[in-house]
Amino acid sequence: MTDSDLRHVIAVTGAAPYDVTVGTDLLEEAVASVPAEAARVLVVHSQPLQRKADYLKRLIDESGRLGVLVEVPDAEAGKTAEVAAFAWGVLGKSEFTRTDVVMALGGGAVTDLAGFVAASWLRGVGVIQIPTTLLAMVDAAVGGKTGINITEGKNLVGAFHEPLSVWCDVSFLSTLPRNDLVAGMAEVVKVGFIRDLEILTLTEANIDLLRSVDAQDGSRAGGETGAGVSGASAAGDGSLDPAAVPVLVELIRRAVQVKADVVSADLKESHLREILNYGHTFAHAIEYTERYQWRHGAAVSVGMVYAAELAGLAGKLTEAEVERHRSLLSALGLPVTYAGGRWDALHLAMKRDKKTRGDMLRFVILQGIGNPVRFEGPDPTLLIAAYDAVSR
Numbered sequence: 052m053t054d055s056d057l058r059h060v061i062a063v064t065g066a067a068p069y070d071v072t073v074g075t076d077l078l079e080e081a082v083a084s085v086p087a088e089a090a091r092v093l094v095v096h097s098q099p100l101q102r103k104a105d106y107l108k109r110l111i112d113e114s115g116r117l118g119v120l121v122e123v124p125d126a127e128a129g130k131t132a133e134v135a136a137f138a139w140g141v142l143g144k145s146e147f148t149r150t151d152v153v154m155a156l157g158g159g160a161v162t163d164l165a166g167f168v169a170a171s172w173l174r175g176v177g178v179i180q181i182p183t184t185l186l187a188m189v190d191a192a193v194g195g196k197t198g199i200n201i202t203e204g205k206n207l208v209g210a211f212h213e214p215l216s217v218w219c220d221v222s223f224l225s226t227l228p229r230n231d232l233v234a235g236m237a238e239v240v241k242v243g244f245i246r247d248l249e250i251l252t253l254t255e256a257n258i259d260l261l262r263s264v265d266a267q268d269g270s271r272a273g274g275e276t277g278a279g280v281s282g283a284s285a286a287g288d289g290s291l292d293p294a295a296v297p298v299l300v301e302l303i304r305r306a307v308q309v310k311a312d313v314v315s316a317d318l319k320e321s322h323l324r325e326i327l328n329y330g331h332t333f334a335h336a337i338e339y340t341e342r343y344q345w346r347h348g349a350a351v352s353v354g355m356v357y358a359a360e361l362a363g364l365a366g367k368l369t370e371a372e373v374e375r376h377r378s379l380l381s382a383l384g385l386p387v388t389y390a391g392g393r394w395d396a397l398h399l400a401m402k403r404d405k406k407t408r409g410d411m412l413r414f415v416i417l418q419g420i421g422n423p424v425r426f427e428g429p430d431p432t433l434l435i436a437a438y439d440a441v442s443r
């Protein structure tokens with residue numbers, strides 16, 4: 052295995068093309084990629100990434116620019132209008148101009164917030180995304196969607212703002228709480244089911260390795276823990292098992308490639324981009340019903356099994372293909388069932404989802420693995436039968 056096997060550049064094309072680099076130890080390159088005209092770089096991060104943010108600032112300062120750090124509240128608490136306004140204030144006080152740049156260093160919450168701050172400062176300045184969770188690497192940081200939450204709902208305010216570049220540095224995953232790593236694997240596996248079957252094969256062949264990629268115990272509250280995203284163990288030493296690195300790089304490369312292909316062909320959310328929502332209709336209903344105490348990836352895991360059951364009932368997936376969902380996701384430590392007796396609440400939540408058109412429920416299901424199709428307004432008896440199959 053050479054270093055070049057561990058470094059891949061994926062092009063996202065379209066009106067504002069950019070590259071996503073996947074590899075290890077990429078921070079210096081990320082700083083070197085800052086456009087020559089930029090004199091200042093704002094690094095947005097939350098507390099768990101403090102040490103890395105300090106290091107990033109040092110690299111930026113050494114490159115002859117002014118690095119400004121802004122620490123924001125962790126996770127969803129950082130995705131608010133108040134925090135965005137605080138960051139705008141820092142940009143104003145530091146006299147950031149149109150040619151200066153914002154850098155996001157963090158999980159999806161930070162990449163969403165920093166992207167939104169960059170999209171809105173002086174009507175749009177460049178943002179460089181450095182995702183540090185698996186979910187942010189394969190999903191949030193790629194595709195240009197940015198946003199914040201308001202009391203009335205998650206991600207209701209935002210903008211499309213393509214980054215200048217994205218740096219998926221797998222080394223970050225060494226400190227990621229295991230529950231967050233496992234939740235990110237749900238999005239990776241999702242891409243396998245909708246498009247890239249090699250992801251499924253690779254994951255199945257490396258389950259033990261992926262389950263033992265050790266970091267700290269997951270500390271976030273979450274009802275899903277009892278339902279399967281557990282397996283947290285002793286705190287890791289902050290370095291990845293060398294055997295896991297090429298596997299993670301390859302899985303991330305493949306997942307990013309599919310997202311890049313989809314968003315390149317379909318920049319604003321419409322037809323093709325919809326396939327990325329596999330499992331998400333039911334997942335959003337779980338998240339809403341659980342008041343967002345479940346990790347997104349855990350909800351998507353159950354959502355994919357639900358969608359597979361629907362497809363099985365509609366004669367589009369075989370029993371073995373439905374079972375493959377269940378066995379792969381549960382082997383990773385993800386939940387594949389949800390509490391019984393909650394159909395009415397889940398049904399209502401699905402109907403209020405922003406992706407529902409009118410009253411008609413829309414799902415992405417598979418007509419054979421790797422072939423997603425839209426499934427609109429299914430017969431209610433099918434919906435309930437699929438729920439019975441995933442409830443416990």
Ligand SMILES: NC(=O)c1ccc[n+]([C@@H]2O[C@H](COP(=O)([O-])OP(=O)(O)OC[C@H]3O[C@@H](n4cnc5c(N)ncnc54)[C@H](O)[C@@H]3O)[C@@H](O)[C@H]2O)c1
Nearest residue numbers: 099126158159160161183184186187190191196223226227
């Ligand atoms: N824009 C999009 O297209 C898109 C897509 C999917 C999800 N999202 C958004 O992404 C967010 C979820 O992202 P997430 O799952 O990355 O959660 P997150 O950003 O909340 O991060 C999870 C936790 O991990 C910590 N963390 C991050 N990197 C770490 C590291 N390397 N080591 C140790 N701890 C680390 C964070 O500080 C946080 O506590 C949601 O807000 C969601 O709406 C956006």
